[in-house]
Structure formats: structure tokens, C-alpha cells
Amino acid sequence: MIARGSAKTAIALAAVALACFLGSVAAWAQGPILTYSVAPDLIVIPSGGTAEVQVRFENGSVYEADDIAVSWAGPETFELAAEPETIKLLKPFESAILPVVLAATGATEGDAAGSFQILYTYCIGDLCYQIVETLDALIHVEAAVIEVDPETQTPSTTPETPVGPVDPVSPPDPVEGQAPGPRSFPWPWIGFAIAGLAIAGLLILGRSVARRRLVAAVLALLLIGCLTYGIVRNQHEQAQAIGSVLCISCVGLEEARSAEEAELSESGAAALAALGRDIELVLFTAEWCHACPFAKEMVELMVEATDRITLRIVDVDESPNAAVEAGIIESNRTIVPAILRTGSEDVLFGIENLEARLLDLMEVTP
């Protein structure tokens, strides 16, 4: 027989172990914020013709994705017939469909593999990310449809008609094709309202002792229905995504530092004024980066404090090569703001505690 005290300890230890395990699984499973797919699975294009393809984006996170752009990554025997629109903003838990028209300009008949390039940006707190990923597509190029005109007897190709698994009777809904499309009829909300009213009604019935068992049984059925439907709609993932974000405004962190003015402390300025060697700093910024103005302001204050620091500002979109060299763009992921000291390997990311970290990077002790 286990003593009561040790049983409690065992329960506590088991709970700790479980929490650690769940934590490591979750940390390992952190993915990108957008998921995307291409429809149809097999793109059928007449040789020399075009086919409409839908790229679907889903934002499964609580962060906003900005400026989602699609381009054709290759091979060069295909190209996009027109520059597709960019999706300016995809809000948390929303999805959008972007129609693109793929043209088989130089492709020979048969199966081919190609890929779209997807580019988007998002910010988590101080750090902004640009993601470049590829989305694979399978293409089947058919022989061009040749129609023989009965009068002139001249064959004419009709490359403009998309031929493929798209049912010709019901072409893809043009409304759905616009990104992001207008909301469809709110069936889930109506379902939710009915469930809410049912629960309210049942609870009023449940006030009478005689009906409690029945009410509890019906509520249990509703419970199972709601949970199942919620999980099918991936709402448990959504709950976790919401829980995994620190609501900074809820805990007294409301004044986000990116909105603050940079300020250099007196001791920092004094230490910089006494700087005995020349230092070159490179600041990597981007237009879509929210925290970059703060970083720029801080570095400029340091440049003002001494004449030994030279500053170079690099826009990662204009000179991606320099950013790749510095490790700002790695595995198709760009992270800004980033500050590099020329001649050292170290790069600073973000603006958290920036003054102290910058002074440390320059080996200056205030």
C-alpha cells in the first residue's frame, strides 16, 4: 500500500512530466503561419493554351499575413498569363483563394512538374518575417484541341478554352475566385444561435426537478455535437493558437516599443564618445517591418554620439544578396530588423533591449 503522501508526490511528478512532454511536442511542431494548396491537383493545359488554377491560402495563426504574392518559379516552359493580384491582408483564421492563369508557352505534350513561388510577410512582436516558399504543382500538357471549321476546312486551335477536370457545365464560381471573397451565408452562426437557444431553453426546463435527467441527456448530446463539429472545423487548434500568444496589452505591456521613441542613455552616449576605434554598422530594414524605424532611430542616435561609427542602411528587398551574405535571409526566411557589425559574425535581431545589446556588439562598456 502506497502512503498517501507519496501518491500525491507521484501525481505531481506525473503532471510535471506530462507538461514537459506536451511542451516539447508543441515547440517542435511550430509551423509557418500560412498553409496553401493548389486546385486542381493535376493541372491540365492544352499545348500552347492556358488553364485556370486556384491557389488557396489559409491563415491558421493569430497573426496577420501581409502582401501574399504568387509567382511562377519554373520550369520556364510555363508562365503566368497575367500578373496575379496580391492579397494585401489575410486576417487570423481566414482563408482566401487567388486565381492565377497558367500558360503552357513552350511545353511539349506529357506530364511535367513545376512550382509556384509564394511570398508573404508577417510580424510577431518586434520581429518581422518574410517567407518565400515553393508550392509544387503537377501539370499535364495535352495536345492542342483542333477544331475543323466545316466551311473553310481550315483547322483552328482554340487555346483559350481551358480543358481539364473543371466541369464545363459549372465553371469555377467567379465570386469565390476573388481574393479574399465576400463572406458566404453564415450557416455556422445560425447553427450556433440554434444551439445557444436550445441550451437556454433546456436550462429553463432544467429548473424543474422532474425534467433534469432528460435535460442533462439532451445537453450531453448537444455537447458531443458541438465538440465534434468544433474539432472538425479545427477550432481546438485555433484555441491553442490563441492561447499561445501573449496578450501583451493585457498585462501592462501595452506601449509596444516599436511605437516608442528611441532614447540613448547618458552613460551609453558617454561611452560611445570615448570610442577608440572605427566601427561600421549595417542595418537591414524593410518597408514591411514595423519595428525597423525604432532600430534605425536608435542606431542613428549612436552615430550622432561619436564620429567613429559609420552606418550603412540596407533594404533587404533591394539588395537581397547582402542580406543572404549576412544571414538575414536564410532558408527562404527573412528576419528584420537586423544589425550587423562589419568584421564580426554577430547579428542582432529585433529591438528588445537594443541599446545594451548594440553596445555589447561594439564591445563598449557604459
Added chain:
Amino acid sequence: MKKLTAARRGTQGLGLLFGLFGITGIGITHIIFPGLHCYACPLAVTVCPIGLMQNLIVFGTPPFFWLGTILAYGLLAGRGFCGWFCPFGTLNDLLAFRKAKIWKSVSFGKFIVLAGTVFAAWYFADTVFCKLCPAASIEASIPYLLLGIADVNRPFLVHMGTLGGTLIGMILVSRFWCRYLCPMGGLLALFNRVSFLHLKLDEERCSSCAACSSECPMGLEPHIDHDDHNCIKCGACVEGCHLNALSLRYGLPKR
């Protein structure tokens, strides 16, 4: 310590452990916590039902998963979670010095807080309640200040204000927050009469001595109404009854 109280301290400890033992970082499970418990807490592993509700309103998601979970908690124990599990309820419990009689009409205040929370989340498209929530003051504001991440600024002072007010209330009247203000208590209270955990009164044994009433931290009168929506099923009245007329039962609600 009496048996029920000892058991309750155990489950309250588990509630603390389950709610606050996220040493590996916030938001790592899909579980909605059955109590008022800030998910911004640096040690949180679960999601706060009220915080999630507000976020879902802001995002415009029909919350089926949330509703299913609340139904499950409501049926499993109703407000029993307030008495046996909720960490903020535990704090209320530890400060329960003065068991004054409940003001019934004021106790509907928690439904007003709940409705106000929903309305404010919709109207301002923001988690307004979280910015006032005293549980967040303790579990998030103060820890982040101690960790050196937060500053003493206006939102922090607002949190300290609501926490101070609630603490004073809790010291003056036992379970002040649970009685009058808690929106999660309001949600669970809806299911109190049909939940599987319930208080049973054997009317033949009851002498109406009201010994139970003097023990009740919620200021109720179990010998008159044993399934009030305010009852947190803590069992204090069961232990206080000399005639064994009251008991806590678990099972399908009686016919």
C-alpha cells in the same frame, strides 16, 4: 482537517498544478481551463475560457469547440469547479474570513459582467475584460513585472486597481469575486441545477438549525435551497451539518 476539506485542498492543488505548470511556455495544449485562469501567465498551459470567448468574438468565429467544452464542464460539475479546482477560487477560499449572507440580487451581477464582457469584446473588438481581470493581475501582470518584461504603466496600474479592489472585497466578504463578479462563475452557474455533482438534502433529517448556513462561504442557506445557482458545491455545509442531512452526490441529476 475534515475529509471533504482535505480532498478539496488536494483537487485545488491539482488545479494550480494543471493551470500553472507550463514551465515549457504558454499555449501548448488545446485544453480550455475549467475556471478563471489567465493564459498569458508565463506558466499557463491551458486557455482561459473567458479570454478565448472574447478572442473568438473579435475574430468572428462561431465558437462550437468552446461551447462544447463549457457544456462539458457545466454537466460534469457546474460551479463545482469554482469550489474544487479554480486557482482564483482557491485564492478566494484562502481569504474567506467573513462568511456574510449573500445578497441574492447583487449575485446576478456576474451575469451582467458576463454580458458586458461579450458586448465589450464585440463593440471594441478587443479583450476588454482581460485588461481588468484580477486573475490576470496576479497571474500575468505581476509575474511579467518581476521578470523585467513589463513596466509600471497605466495598464499595469489598472490591473493593480482591480486586484486591490477584489482583494479588499474578498477579505471583507468570503468569496466576494465568486459571488458577485466572476463571468466564468456565471457561465457555470447556468448549468448548476443539471450538473452531475450536486448537493442532496435529506429533509427528514434536517432540523432547520441553519448550522450549514453559518459554514457556507457563498453565504447561502442550504437547508432552505440546496441547489441555488450560487452553490459552488464545496461541501462546507456537509461538514457543518451535525445531523448528516446534507451530502454531496455525483451522478445523473435526480428525477
